[in-house]
Amino acid sequence: MLNQKREDSAVELSERKKKILRAVVESYIRTAEPVGSKALLELADLNVSSATIRNELADLTEQGYLEQPHTSAGRIPSPKGYRLYVNELMQEQRLSLEETKQINEALHLKMRELDKVIDQAGRMVSQLTNYPAFALAGNARKVTIRRFDLIMVDGNSFIVVVMTDSSVVRNKLIRLPVDLSEPQLQLLTTLLNTSFVGKTLDELTPELMRVAEHAAGSSYGLISLVVSFAMEVLEGLEHSAVYTAGTSHILDHPEYQDVGKAQKLMSYLSEEQALAESLPLPALGDDNTKILIGPENVAEELKDTSVVLASYDIGDGMKGVIGVVGPTRMDYAKVAAKLSYVADGLSKLFGQTELPPGKPEKEE
Amino acid sequence: MLNQKREDSAVELSERKKKILRAVVESYIRTAEPVGSKALLELADLNVSSATIRNELADLTEQGYLEQPHTSAGRIPSPKGYRLYVNELMQEQRLSLEETKQINEALHLKMRELDKVIDQAGRMVSQLTNYPAFALAGNARKVTIRRFDLIMVDGNSFIVVVMTDSSVVRNKLIRLPVDLSEPQLQLLTTLLNTSFVGKTLDELTPELMRVAEHAAGSSYGLISLVVSFAMEVLEGLEHSAVYTAGTSHILDHPEYQDVGKAQKLMSYLSEEQALAESLPLPALGDDNTKILIGPENVAEELKDTSVVLASYDIGDGMKGVIGVVGPTRMDYAKVAAKLSYVADGLSKLFGQTELPPGKPEKEE
DNA sequence: TTTAGCACTCTTCCTTCCTGAGTGCTAAAG
DNA sequence: CTTTAGCACTCAGGAAGGAAGAGTGCTAAA
16 A cells, blocks of 8 residues: 555656557547456557556556546546546547538527627537537626717607627617607717716716716706616626536436436536636636646536636637536547637637628638 | 226316315325325325225226326326316415515516516526526517618727617627718618618518619618628517526426436427427417426427416517426426516516606506 | 466346335225 | 225335456466
């Protein structure tokens, strides 16, 4: 028990050990069954006997790359094993033409409202990978109002259009029990634009509202009606929403045959806020995909689960993240490839301006 | 085997039989365990022996109101039994003040965009009942465009605001690689409003667009850009969206300990389109809640599942539905009460105009 | 360092057996 | 005719006991 072998992760593994580790991981990913020395004879094509492989397996186990469910079972990768696999052994998966085509088509989304697109992207990823997926827009810095417009509809209703400095536009139809005149509305618009533009959510204080209301004179409580809508918009943007999709895919995988486990994970995934907060979004800076294996996750509920993340640019300096959740036995290569392809697609989608009128657009 | 007893559902049950049936249903709803004659001695307070109850149980079973999982188990209600219970025996559940308060608060929703409200309502119902829930807006009749407005933002971007005759307002920010002048935009607006107002989705033909584009002259492809957005809006409204929430609650119930079963139901629920189509929405006319027990459901996937529906008014003649899905062993009384309360709340929410400016609003 | 051989360990699966709950039937009592 | 007590019978579910088989670790030889 007290052996003093170096279990240091700095110790380089021999090529043969790596080959074996890789074979174990890939076989286990495919079959979800522990892998034994005999099976490895074929999988990793080494010209050695099963006994030799057994020795190597014992070493790998001792160094923490593999685990044994029980004495007479084969080996399965430990989180540390997966980590090494992901860092060094995994072959970058190239998507087939089929797959890229499929994704590209799906990315031609209708209704380009930010939140709908993000939601759709999440669903798409889930369907693509057969794992639960989530998508969220990075919560922006403080957002301010850029402008108000009021559009008269008829005697007693008008549309408020609010635009933020992040170029998000929201509108609302407001119906009133009293009549309104066009000049009144004009006046109101000017007043709103002079008093509230450039303000963040926190700066829209009740006092400010009261002052403005006073200036409005005859327009009673209209100011507060419009401004409170603007506040809802700002609030909505600061608490960036999380969209989850395909949670039922959890049940596809044998590691969640135990209903208790499945339930725990599923209900965690539906607490969208908690999920968003537990993601190490800042750490995503350099590379645009990140893989979190089992205990590397912050959230307790994800400790025996892996998460693959990819970030995309929404434009205007904002970032968003899409991700996939699954058992640690996950096809990292495939998932990472798909995710990153979708993320790139989203970035492009958000980056582009409308098609130039007149000239037909060029496909790249 | 060949007994000729009338199994006719027209046969009235004796009071005692009803009392027993009710006790069976309610006990089974609570415990999910088959109910035996001895247990019933206490549950239904009848001054008879267990042997008498056994006789009655045998009758009820023969008449199809109860079932026996196996010879030596107690009885559980059949769908027919639940139906009778729901129709005649169930006591209308009154919500506690606590509960109504909770619901009322949750109904004070922010961001009153139609789809967000509906989504939120679904989530709320799911949380309230601990069953998966869904919500949808009844797909409207043909929707047409009521008006267009274009708001200039700066040299090369503007906001399109489209309003439909169902008073839905949608907007989109359009950025162009070329410059635009205010007069150009004015012209465009008039053109759009004269050419496309009052048209349904089908009537927005490519020819119509071409004619208008020609009239626009110097404004190149702007017309088609704006109109295709309008088309997306109309399309979005016709394919009314379905929102599901809380599917993980399925796993809470012992009838879905079998992962296979749970998975089937869950993946059916996530096919939101199929779900919406299988609901007998027209049949919901008269009463505003409807209960579908097991095989009464149209969809094969819901045959051993119950669905409780409640409809609400969106205004403008449109209706929406919220519903809950669960095992046939469902607390119908409670669920129906909650659902109908929420539906009423939604109707009120949509019906109301904005608060009258000046006067403080009255609570009812 | 590699390999063959072999004893050993455990899980998994099957069979068997037992227990207890709940029934249906019969015959007596109201 | 209805109700009740008594009793034999059925059947699911759990415990116990093997038997089979996979895979290991160790030893000793190559």
